[in-house]
Amino acid sequence: MITADKLIFEYPGLRALDDVSFKIASGSITALVGPNGAGKTTLLRCMAALDQPVSGAINIAGIDVLEQPRDCHRIIGYLSDFFGLYQRLTVRQCLHYVARAQGIFEADCAAAIEDVSRRLHIQDRLENSPAQLSRGLRQRVAIAQAIIHKPPVVLLDEPASGLDPEARHELAELFLDLQAQGMTLLVSSHILAELEAYCTDMLVLRQGRIVEQVAVKAPSLVKPFKLLLANPVENLLPLLQSLPGIKVLNSDNKQQAILQLDGGASQQHQVLKALIALDLTVCEFAPAASNLQDAYLQTIRHSS
Amino acid sequence: MNLNPEFERQLILECSQARLIGATIVLSAVFTLTYFLDDYRLGNITAQAALTLFMLITLLWGTRQSLDSIVEEYRDRTWDIQRLSALGPWQMAWGKLLGSTSMAWYCAGICLLVHALATDNPASLPLLFFYAIGTALLVQSAGLLLGLLAVQRGQLKTGSILILVLVGFIVFMPSLTDLTDTANYLPDNLQISSWYNLTVNAQTLHQISLLCALFWCVMGNYRLLAQDLGLRNLPWAWLGFTLFLVVYLGGFIPSSSYSFSLAAFAVCSVLTYVGVIVERHEPMRIKRLLDYYRQANWRRVGEELPLSALSFALSLPFAIFLSFQEQRYAWLDISLHAYPLAIALLVLRDCAIYLFFCFGKNPQRAFSLSLLSAALLYGILPGLFGAVGMTDISALFFPLWADSAFAALVFAALQCVLILRLLYQRWRKSV
Numbered sequence: 088m089i090t091a092d093k094l095i096f097e098y099p100g101l102r103a104l105d106d107v108s109f110k111i112a113s114g115s116i117t118a119l120v121g122p123n124g125a126g127k128t129t130l131l132r133c134m135a136a137l138d139q140p141v142s143g144a145i146n147i148a149g150i151d152v153l154e155q156p157r158d159c160h161r162i163i164g165y166l167s168d169f170f171g172l173y174q175r176l177t178v179r180q181c182l183h184y185v186a187r188a189q190g191i192f193e194a195d196c197a198a199a200i201e202d203v204s205r206r207l208h209i210q211d212r213l214e215n216s217p218a219q220l221s222r223g224l225r226q227r228v229a230i231a232q233a234i235i236h237k238p239p240v241v242l243l244d245e246p247a248s249g250l251d252p253e254a255r256h257e258l259a260e261l262f263l264d265l266q267a268q269g270m271t272l273l274v275s276s277h278i279l280a281e282l283e284a285y286c287t288d289m290l291v292l293r294q295g296r297i298v299e300q301v302a303v304k305a306p307s308l309v310k311p312f313k314l315l316l317a318n319p320v321e322n323l324l325p326l327l328q329s330l331p332g333i334k335v336l337n338s339d340n341k342q343q344a345i346l347q348l349d350g351g352a353s354q355q356h357q358v359l360k361a362l363i364a365l366d367l368t369v370c371e372f373a374p375a376a377s378n379l380q381d382a383y384l385q386t387i388r389h390s391s
Numbered sequence: 392m393n394l395n396p397e398f399e400r401q402l403i404l405e406c407s408q409a410r411l412i413g414a415t416i417v418l419s420a421v422f423t424l425t426y427f428l429d430d431y432r433l434g435n436i437t438a439q440a441a442l443t444l445f446m447l448i449t450l451l452w453g454t455r456q457s458l459d460s461i462v463e464e465y466r467d468r469t470w471d472i473q474r475l476s477a478l479g480p481w482q483m484a485w486g487k488l489l490g491s492t493s494m495a496w497y498c499a500g501i502c503l504l505v506h507a508l509a510t511d512n513p514a515s516l517p518l519l520f521f522y523a524i525g526t527a528l529l530v531q532s533a534g535l536l537l538g539l540l541a542v543q544r545g546q547l548k549t550g551s552i553l554i555l556v557l558v559g560f561i562v563f564m565p566s567l568t569d570l571t572d573t574a575n576y577l578p579d580n581l582q583i584s585s586w587y588n589l590t591v592n593a594q595t596l597h598q599i600s601l602l603c604a605l606f607w608c609v610m611g612n613y614r615l616l617a618q619d620l621g622l623r624n625l626p627w628a629w630l631g632f633t634l635f636l637v638v639y640l641g642g643f644i645p646s647s648s649y650s651f652s653l654a655a656f657a658v659c660s661v662l663t664y665v666g667v668i669v670e671r672h673e674p675m676r677i678k679r680l681l682d683y684y685r686q687a688n689w690r691r692v693g694e695e696l697p698l699s700a701l702s703f704a705l706s707l708p709f710a711i712f713l714s715f716q717e718q719r720y721a722w723l724d725i726s727l728h729a730y731p732l733a734i735a736l737l738v739l740r741d742c743a744i745y746l747f748f749c750f751g752k753n754p755q756r757a758f759s760l761s762l763l764s765a766a767l768l769y770g771i772l773p774g775l776f777g778a779v780g781m782t783d784i785s786a787l788f789f790p791l792w793a794d795s796a797f798a799a800l801v802f803a804a805l806q807c808v809l810i811l812r813l814l815y816q817r818w819r820k821s822v
Contacts, residue, residue, distance in 0.1 A: 172469065
């Protein structure tokens, strides 16, 4: 869906993006993470054809972004980190303007506004001016503007900043809803715990370079299992390795290990049975919870 | 009805019911007063007041509105919404230009209507309306153009730009007073002008000139908006504008290959200065240009080529042609037969000085620093050395003072080499 190839962007005296290449699958929600100044906003602005890189190529849904920026604008929705709203219009007028400017016919505007305001829970604010709204509501209006034309690709720069926990939860639900409708989302954020709720992939950017691209929630992948024993066992690792159908991913001590199972629930049952048969004092055997923050910090530590 | 969304938005902002009623009441009060002053009839005072109000409304208020229509987008951080929309540059240009000034035009329309009712010269009305509306559109379009140029340079305060417009307004005030003289617009008022070898009616020439100026102003807005929307364009419009000016202005001076070349050289040189001042100068743009050049990607080279470079390149053949002519300027008692090349090099030097400051730490001061440098190089330093009898040293700073054309060329070339070297070093540091 999205391909970036050897992207280089430079500010005077600073290479903000350095040979950035990646691919994003259709229908995914990718978290774009990295420390401040890593180049996240620059990357998103290049992808939205708002800034022009020195070299490289970006392709979104078959459109060469750098060659056909206006065609790209029709198929993307973009929420800037520092967005603005038309303060002298009502929310309805703002949405109507953006809908018309995105090529939606006058006759279809009302339905589009109704649909997007329902999704963003701003139906009762349509007659207010954005100046009268809280930061969270303004954020929702800005997101509504970005997706009113139902673009297949949505780029969001820090969409949850300034939102309260409830609004963040609603935002996560909205993103999952958009994903379910076939949209591909790229979300830049610092709040990793919140990204974990909905992201399927993670793109780590550091000093203008892609450090890692990982799938954080891929149903097709075999999930790791955590094994925890009540009592330590001296030869835990060889014991586990002797069992068929499992792979030991990590065994740091004599009481704990991370295993990877080949099959589904029946295989899980067989492994647990085998562990009990070995007289191991199993007190926990369950899928290991993946932690985006841990993965991110580990990646950042490895790269530095 | 599928109206232009930008025009519709501006209409909503400008033409609220309260404003429409308020403006009508205020204008009604003004014209009631002039009606009383005219001895209870629509007479000369009403007609003059209506025309003066029309000019004030369209030229000052309208221009401010068109200027703000773009500057406010930047100030309120809403410009990205428009850049990401499906609106084309043409839709955006006319939507902003006519939408933002819609309220001003509503009031101006009332003024024109009152003038039409009060004038004692109804035969002059069609031409008067043509000039009044055409001039107002031209100035408002120039306001939008100035706004676009200002925001591209990060200038988001309209105060200084408005001062510029106000100064222009005051400078052109005498001509505008002529505009209010309705006798100028009578059909039998025949004045003759010559353009190349053609004898034409001056009014017709003025009308065509006004339409051409309006066309190029709107074209400038279109191209700047297209640039901001990310559309890639070769500099055909600039090239076309240069050729138009050469042909148009060339027609007003005595016709010969020398005078035509002189007009062309002057136009290209002036446009080189204009181009270098109005364009955004980012060191990275030069880097991109050089990268495309190395890749032999000529289309991209054309797109990234600064307009000033194009104008300068166009001026060179004319400078060379003029250098080999034996003609003398009629209004100067000095021979400049080989000086055009030196002048071209001075233009290059001045542009390089401006770019040198643009690539520095305070690019917003580049213009004022360049003016200061020009004052030093053209006036103070040559004057200083000239006053103590060291005319050769004076020519080193202002080569046109040199007695020999070759010496002028050498001095100008030396200055160019020096400043271009400094410019290159500064550019290398900044990328």
